Amino acid sequence: MNNPKKxxxxxxxxxxxxxxxxxxxxxxxxxxxxxxxxARRVEIMDDLKAIGCIPxxxxxxxxxxxxxxxxxxxxxxxxxxxxxxxAGLSVYGSVEETDIDNARxxxxxxxxxxxxxxxxxxxxxxxxxxGKIINVSSGEGKVHAPLAAWYVSSxxxxxxxxxxxRAETAQFGIDVVVVRPGAIDTxxxxxxxxxxxxxxxxxxxxxxxxxxxxxxxxxxxxxxxxSPPSVIADTILEAIKSSRPKTRYxxxxxxxxxxxxxxILSDRMFDRFMMRMLG
Ligand SMILES: NC(=O)c1ccc[n+]([C@@H]2O[C@H](COP(=O)([O-])OP(=O)(O)OC[C@H]3O[C@@H](n4cnc5c(N)ncnc54)[C@H](OP(=O)(O)O)[C@@H]3O)[C@@H](O)[C@H]2O)c1
Numbered sequence: 001m002n003n004p005k006k007x008x009x010x011x012x013x014x015x016x017x018x019x020x021x022x023x024x025x026x027x028x029x030x031x032x033x034x035x036x037x038x039a040r041r042v043e044i045m046d047d048l049k050a051i052g053c054i055p056x057x058x059x060x061x062x063x064x065x066x067x068x069x070x071x072x073x074x075x076x077x078x079x080x081x082x083x084x085x086x087a088g089l090s091v092y093g094s095v096e097e098t099d100i101d102n103a104r105x106x107x108x109x110x111x112x113x114x115x116x117x118x119x120x121x122x123x124x125x126x127x128x129x130x131g132k133i134i135n136v137s138s139g140e141g142k143v144h145a146p147l148a149a150w151y152v153s154s155x156x157x158x159x160x161x162x163x164x165x166r167a168e169t170a171q172f173g174i175d176v177v178v179v180r181p182g183a184i185d186t187x188x189x190x191x192x193x194x195x196x197x198x199x200x201x202x203x204x205x206x207x208x209x210x211x212x213x214x215x216x217x218x219x220x221x222x223x224x225x226x227s228p229p230s231v232i233a234d235t236i237l238e239a240i241k242s243s244r245p246k247t248r249y250x251x252x253x254x255x256x257x258x259x260x261x262x263x264i265l266s267d268r269m270f271d272r273f274m275m276r277m278l279g
Contacts, residue, residue, distance in 0.1 A: 010077045011240075012069070012118065014060060015087030017041040019186030020136060022048065023233035024084055029053050031237065034077055035137040038069055039087065039274025044133045061105070070120040079124025082240055085114040086136040089151045090192040093199030093209070096103060103150045110154035122169070129173040132245075134236050135162045137180045139255035143262045145274055146208050147200060166247060177239045178248045179234045182255030185221035193217060211278045227252040 011028050015021035016037030016125025025037040037048050038058035045055035056072065058065040073080050091098060091106040118133060140148060141155035145238050159178055166176035193213045200209035221227045231251050239245040250256050260272055 003041075008032060008034045009081040010036070010073060010079070011081045011082040012036045012038065012073060012117075012121070013084040014038050014113075015136075016053075017044050018183060018231045020181065020232045021084070022087040023229035024055055024086065024236050026051070027080075027230070027233040027237050028240075031241075031244050035082075035083070036069070036073055038147065060117065061108045063116070066113070066117055066120060070117070073081050074124065079128070080121040081125070081128075081130065082132045082134070083117065083121050084136070084236060085117060085132045087113060088136065088188070090148075090188055092147055092192045092212070093150075094147055094195040094205040095149045095254070097203055097205065098150055098198075105274060106150045107154050107157070110151075111157045111161070114158060118165065120267070122174070126172040126175050127170070131169075131172075131174040132240050133162075133165065133174065134171075134174045134239055135161075135176070135178050135234075136232070139180050139182050139252075139258050141163065141178065141180055143258045144270075146271075146278075147196065147205060147212055149266060166236075174237075175245055176247075177245050179232060179235055179239065180248065180250040180255055180259075182252030182258070183226040184229055184232060184251070184252050185217050185219070185226040185231055189216050189219050189226075201221060203263070208275075208278065215278055225253065 011033045013021050013025045013035060016025045025035050029035045029052050035053045037045050037053050037055045040057060040059050042055050042057035049055050054124035056069050058069045088110045091102050112134060135158055137158050138155045140152045143157045144152050160174050162178045193216055196209055197213055221228050235249045235251040241248060250259060261273055265273060
């Protein structure tokens with residue numbers, strides 16, 4: 001293994017072809033980190049390459065891709081010091097009507113992809129007794145919503161996983177941090193409205209599905225109903241730079257309020273609050 005004397009921390013950012021991941025890669029490279037942004041659409045990371053990042057094509061659900069990326073970074077720079085597990089997608093639709101293969105894929109990307117990558121970077125972090133693992137959850141890692149069971153449960157799983165990981169790796173100088181974005185203006189929202197309506201728009205859950213689709217259509221930074229991705233990139237940077245980061249950060253429009261109401265309301269009151277929010 002080529003192991004040059006390290007002067008810079010090395011960061012691997014997943015889901016960096018758009019949205020929060022791209023903003024995070026940008027923020028990190030501007031701060032002087034060595035940054036490997038990864039995603040399937042490597043061709044739309046040329047802008048990151050132009051400013052010094054090292055983009056690599058990686059599908060988080062493919063074992064050979066994940067192993068190859070970690071091996072390349074070990075070979076180039078000794079290993080991954082900072083892992084930002086950000087890649088994700090949203091499968092929305094009622095529990096009943098969602099195709100179970102789509103539900104499984106939701107977990108493959110949002111949960112098992114993150115888990116496998118974490119396994120692969122831990123030996124290096126443990127040996128050097130330093131590492132940061134930032135897991136991008138969601139307000140929905142704490143707060144439930146109708147027609148979001150598969151997405152919400154993948155993020156709830158990520159949250160429990162992160163707590164266990166933090167408890168078992170703190171002894172090796174590894175920090176595990178959960179970041180919960182609120183409404184952020186990225187591709188993810190536009191990407192799930194049509195599938196949501198295809199799954200649940202005309203069946204027994206159609207009324208909620210259509211209201212939800214309208215709610216998400218109204219989400220955008222220019223309308224003041226969503227924050228720009230840089231808000232989350234700045235939060236991730238804060239967690240990385242802190243010598244004693246919080247275990248959880250929440251940033252972006254609506255997330256702190258939603259978590260507050262979840263804490264103070266009973267489950268049934270929160271259900272009603274959610275339905276009223278959707279109109
Ligand atoms: N936007 C929000 O309001 C919001 C709120 C709460 C939480 N989040 C979370 O924030 C994270 C980032 O989402 P975003 O909002 O920035 O959305 P986005 O712009 O759609 O970005 C998602 C990223 O994930 C990557 N990705 C998806 N499937 C992948 C796969 N199989 N392998 C590798 N990469 C994959 C995509 O890249 P390729 O398609 O090129 O592979 C893309 O770069 C997600 O975990 C999401 O759950 C977002």
